[in-house]
Amino acid sequence: MAHIVGGINVTHVPYIGRALANNLQQDAYWKPFFDGFPPVHDWLAEVKPDVAVVVYNDHGLNFFLDKMPTFAVGAAPEYVNADEGWGIPTVQPFGGDLDLSWHLIDSLIEAEFDLTTCQEMLVDHAFTLPLELMFPDRLEKPIRTVPICQNTVQFPLPSAKRCLAFGRAIGRAIENWDSDARVVVLGTGGLSHQLEGTRAGFINKAFDLEFLEKLVSDPDWVTRFNNDELVEKTGTQGIELLNWLTCRGALGATVRQVHCNYHIPISNTAAGLLAMACE
């Protein structure tokens, strides 16, 4: 059976794409962010995942508001990045894993998560940048991928409780997959930030730090908040923490924190990185 090695949650600010393209990792602005990654690279080199399941939200590349699935799973041989309109460089495509995609779809719908399936799927910065950050040598040593897109754009969004349950179902499905693959789960976005309104620039360090701690020790803690309350605490885009929660759900009851980094600001965002190993 397949094995989940652990999970990594990370911010997906579009600007990271420009920093990567221009090799700004040691630039004073970017260094506190990029310095978080070497310990995670070391851990990945140790646990050697073959596949990454990436939980993220699309920002108007693959899904426009004409059709907005709450949960969508990719089932394509390849996932292509494209022009998102805000001037970040596009990156090379990512290979898929059709067997895992369809196993996830079969298992999750059996578990009553009635998701949308996508045999063609453009992937935006929220999918591509975390993979570029985790696997900088991915073109030489390709990693297979499965995108899982959650609606965090148009309310109503799935609740924290639902996302955690969805993540747990994803975890059970991966562990029941008849394969010797080693799987890492990624959850992208957050932490606190708000792009729009007169409250733009809102950041809540105290909540983020508590969230980072609780996500490891007691992820059910997040389910005490409804989504409006989570926006109040984390901002209109901070709600992307739902992707982190789904990822955490997939990792099982107990995890060991491998590494955590938190830095304010990257663009308008409190940037977070949290790697967890399955126990």
Place this chain on the structure above:
Amino acid sequence: MSTRPKLNIPGTTLFDGDMARKGYALNKMCFSFNSEENRQAFLADREGYCAKFGLNEEQKQAVLDLNVLAMLAAGGNAYYIAKLGGIYKLDMQDVGAQQTGMSKEAFMAKLVEAGRN
């Protein structure tokens, strides 16, 4: 009207069914800016491009004025408005400064300050 219970969060309007209905034409136009050809077509004839997507007067004026709060009030979604902002090379600090009535430097200083407490 959307029937979900809403929490009043100062300075914040959640993009829900009410806003999605109101802003559909504006957001659809901004979605088209994923293509360079469309971005150029917009710049060549901004009013004509707005008309092609059926923007109402409020939406058109907000777009021509590049007024982010007015676009939001007209149902614009932040991610789609950002695609319009991209045409003018506005980054999220420009957009944040405009919405909060601060200079860009003051807005950026506010972000840095959030990390200190």
